[in-house]
Amino acid sequence: MAEIKWVQLGIKHCERVGKTVELMEKRVYPSGLLQINHGEYRVMTHKCSAGYECTHLENPCVWVDKEGDGCQYNV
Numbered sequence: 001m002a003e004i005k006w007v008q009l010g011i012k013h014c015e016r017v018g019k020t021v022e023l024m025e026k027r028v029y030p031s032g033l034l035q036i037n038h039g040e041y042r043v044m045t046h047k048c049s050a051g052y053e054c055t056h057l058e059n060p061c062v063w064v065d066k067e068g069d070g071c072q073y074n075v
Helices: 051-055
Strands: 003-014 019-029 042-048
Touching: 003 042, 042 051
Parallel strands: none
Antiparallel strands: 003 019, 019 042
16 A cells, blocks of 8 residues: 655745745655655645645635645645
8 A cells, every 4th residue: 555645845934924834745655566666756735834824815825725625734
C-alpha cells in the first residue's frame, strides 16, 4: 500500500493574510513492487496553513485548495 505524507516546503510571510504561513505538499510514495527508485513520489496537492482564511478573500492565492473543506492537512 502506498504511503501518504504531508511535507513542509517552507515558511514565509503572506501579505494577503498578514501573517507567517507554512507551505505544504501532499506526497504519495509507492511501496512494494511499484517502487522503482527509492525516494520517488507523486505530488497530489499543495496547501497553505492560511488556506481557510485566504479562501474567504476576494482574490485567493494559488496555494488555496478550492475543492477542499478548509482543513489544513486532510489525508
